Amino acid sequence: MRYFIELSYKGTNYHGWQRQANGLSVQEVLESALSTMLKQPISILGSGRTDAGVHASQQFAHFDVDNEIKLTSQLLHALNCILPADIAIHTIFPVREEDNARFTAFSRYYQYRIGRQKSPFLADLVYVFRYEVDIERMNEAARLLLRYIDFESFSKVRTSVSHYRCKIEMAEWRVEGPHLVFHIKANRFLYGMVRTLVGTLLDVGQGRMTVDEFEQIILARDRRKAGRSAPANGLFLVEVGYPKEVFMNKSGSIQ
Incomplete structure (x- = not known):
């Protein structure tokens, strides 16, 4: 069983x-x-x-x-x-x-959480990033992700995947209380993809890269063109999507 x-x-x-x-x-x-x-x-x-x-x-x-x-x-x-x-x-x-x-599973939903100030209670759960960023420009770049399916530029180089295609259905930065949170949902993700996207989008937010340059990174399919990978501590897998039939016997579950 x-x-x-x-x-x-x-x-x-x-x-x-x-x-x-x-x-x-x-x-x-x-x-x-x-x-x-x-x-x-x-x-x-x-x-x-x-x-x-x-x-x-x-x-x-x-x-x-x-x-x-x-x-x-x-x-x-x-x-x-x-x-x-x-x-x-x-x-x-x-x-x-x-x-x-x-x-x-047909979808995975991640959140990346950024704090503006150091907190002794959230040290392992939030990436502290004190620099000012343009959230509107970051969201303009993030919306481009919904137009493309090949994200080789944001995958770690040493990976055994057969292809780099992902269907992203949501990519958005939101201010949530004291935190800046990146929400991204797709059918699948590549090794290191979300953290590399976050690091590169922060470059856009700081004005170190234009939105057009971000789009060229997507098209390049070359990890060397993208920005650094953001630290692991801010990243959460928050939801996995399945067909409703998977849960048909959940009434017999323990919780």
Whole structure:
């Protein structure tokens, strides 16, 4: 049987979502907790691979088991007790065998959060950027992203993807209280794409680059033309979109 997990995590202490040899990952910690509680080896697949230091207020993953699991609130409570404080499971629910946390998802929505002043409470959650920026000009450049589909210029060079096409449906900067937040939603994202977009758009906002020059970077399909990558601590995966059929058995979930 296949089950979906809905979870959130603070990525500060992890080398990203995906299990790897050179550091602790969110996937590794979750698999260990699930294997302990279910008394069998559990392997999970997430909706996407967040980078080291990136956070998720909503992430989904799936795992398979031979026999049906008895879903109880006690199971969820026990899992959250053995997980570290910076990872929380919100729900577990059964899905169809063909539902896949990564490939069934049709959208991912990220936010990048910028603060104007240092805060001892938000040091790991907000990028402090004190320079003045022209938000209107940054949004003029961001709107260009909706007109194009190839974003090779904003992808890390060492990546194994077969193509660089992404369909962006939203890209907008908003002032939200004391923070400046970049909202971006697409069917998929390339490795390092959002952080590179943020870094390059900040160059536009500072007047170091024109909107026309930003468009030429998109057309160049060359990472060397884009700006620096913004730090990981300001980036959050906030929503993953699935067809409603995925949630048809969510009434049987634990939460």
